[in-house]
Amino acid sequence: MSGKADWATKDYYKELGVSKDASAEEIKKAYRRLARANHPDSNPGDTAKHEKFKTIAEAYDVIGDPEERKQYDQIRSAPVGGFGGQGGFDVSDLFGQRGGGAGQGGLGDMFGDLFGGGRARQPRPQRGSDVESSATISFVDAIDGVTISLRLTSDAPCVSCRGTGGKPGTKPHICMVCEGAGMVASTSGGAFTLNETCPACGGRQLVYDDPCPTCGGSGRGMSARSIQARIPAGVKDGQKIRLRGKGSPGENGGPNGDLFVTVKVSPHRLFGRKGDHLTLEVPVGFDEAALGAEIKVPTLKHGPVTLKIPAGTPNGRTFRVRGKGARKADGTNGDLLVTVEVQVPAVLDQPSREAVQAYREAMAGKPLRAKLFEES
Known part of the structure; x- marks a missing residue:
C-alpha cells in the first residue's frame, strides 16, 4: 500500500467505479463486487487480477473509512501548484517532506504511518485462551493452603509477527469475507442466526497476502513461563482452582485467559x-x-x-x-x-x-x- 503522500495523485473513487459523492453503502457494494471478481483465491496465476485486487483493497482501506476518506478528500481538493508562490504549494510541503523532512511539522507528523498510509482500523481486542494444569500437594498443605510454582507451556502470540499472522514488514488489508467485522453470520440450517469467528481472518479483521513464515499465518506460537499460584486452605483432592488472568496472553490489548489448576492431594499416613x-x-x-x-x-x-x-x-x-x-x-x-x-x-x-x-x-x-x- 502507498503512503498518504500519494493520495493527491491517486483516484480511489475511480478505482472502485463510484462517484466522489457515493454513499458508504455504495462504496462497500462496489468493493465487494470487485473483490470477489479479482480475489487471488478465485484467480490462481492471474497476475493482472492479483494486482487489481491489491489496488481496490488499497482504495477501500482509505475511502471505506469515514475518517480516512475525509482526510483523503481534503488532500485531493487542496490547491497543488508546485511553484511555491502565492497561488499554490508543493504536495511534499503538505506532508512535511520538503526541506527538513517529515519531522518538520507537516501533516505527515500528524498522520504518521498507519499501516503504510492505509486504513487505520484497529483489530478488536481478543481474550487469551484458558490454560489447564495440575499440581500435587501434601495433605497438610491442602489443609493450610500453600503457594506453589508452576511451569506452564501455553499458546501465545507469535514472536515473529507479534500475533498479526502476516510476514514481518508487509501490510494488511481488510478481510473481504467479514468486511472487517471479524465475525460472520451462520444459520447452521436452523431458524436462528449465530455469529461466529470469521474463518478467513480468524477474528483479526485484517488479512495479509504474505503469511508469517514462523507461524504459517496463524499468529500463534508456544510460550514457556513460570508463575506463582496460591492454593487456598481447605482445597480437596481433585478440586479445580481458577486463577484469573494467569492463562494465555490476549491479543490487541485483550485480557489474558484464566488458568485452571486441578489439585491432587497426597494421602496422609494417619488422617x-x-x-x-x-x-x-x-x-x-x-x-x-x-x-x-x-x-x-x-x-x-x-x-x-x-x-x-x-x-x-x-x-x-x-x-x-x-x-x-x-x-x-x-x-x-x-x-x-x-x-x-x-x-x-x-x-x-x-x-x-x-x-x-x-x-x-x-x-x-x-x-x-x-x-x-x-x-x-
Whole structure:
C-alpha cells in the first residue's frame, strides 16, 4: 500500500467505479463486487487480477473509512501548484517532506504511518485462551493452603509477527469475507442466526497476502513461563482452582485467559478427609471398649487430645472432636471424627486365656445369637 503522500495523485473513487459523492453503502457494494471478481483465491496465476485486487483493497482501506476518506478528500481538493508562490504549494510541503523532512511539522507528523498510509482500523481486542494444569500437594498443605510454582507451556502470540499472522514488514488489508467485522453470520440450517469467528481472518479483521513464515499465518506460537499460584486452605483432592488472568496472553490489548489448576492431594499416613472434617481410626483394646477408658489421640496440627471411651463401646463407633478438622471457607475449622477399632489379640498367653475363658463361662447363659432363631 502507498503512503498518504500519494493520495493527491491517486483516484480511489475511480478505482472502485463510484462517484466522489457515493454513499458508504455504495462504496462497500462496489468493493465487494470487485473483490470477489479479482480475489487471488478465485484467480490462481492471474497476475493482472492479483494486482487489481491489491489496488481496490488499497482504495477501500482509505475511502471505506469515514475518517480516512475525509482526510483523503481534503488532500485531493487542496490547491497543488508546485511553484511555491502565492497561488499554490508543493504536495511534499503538505506532508512535511520538503526541506527538513517529515519531522518538520507537516501533516505527515500528524498522520504518521498507519499501516503504510492505509486504513487505520484497529483489530478488536481478543481474550487469551484458558490454560489447564495440575499440581500435587501434601495433605497438610491442602489443609493450610500453600503457594506453589508452576511451569506452564501455553499458546501465545507469535514472536515473529507479534500475533498479526502476516510476514514481518508487509501490510494488511481488510478481510473481504467479514468486511472487517471479524465475525460472520451462520444459520447452521436452523431458524436462528449465530455469529461466529470469521474463518478467513480468524477474528483479526485484517488479512495479509504474505503469511508469517514462523507461524504459517496463524499468529500463534508456544510460550514457556513460570508463575506463582496460591492454593487456598481447605482445597480437596481433585478440586479445580481458577486463577484469573494467569492463562494465555490476549491479543490487541485483550485480557489474558484464566488458568485452571486441578489439585491432587497426597494421602496422609494417619488422617483422612470427609468434607471439612478430618477422619482418624484408633485401635482400642477389648478391655477398654468393655470397661471404658480415657485415651490420647493425635490431631493434625493441635497436639494430642484426650478422648473418653464409655464402657460398652462397640467396634466402629465414631466420636467427634470439635474444631480439630480442616479449614472451612468461612475461616472456621471442621471437626476430627475418631472411629474406634476394637482389637482382638491374635495370640493369648496363659493368664489372658484363663481370663477370657472365665468371661465365656460367665456369659454362657446369655447367648448373643438367640434372636436369630426366633419365629417372626
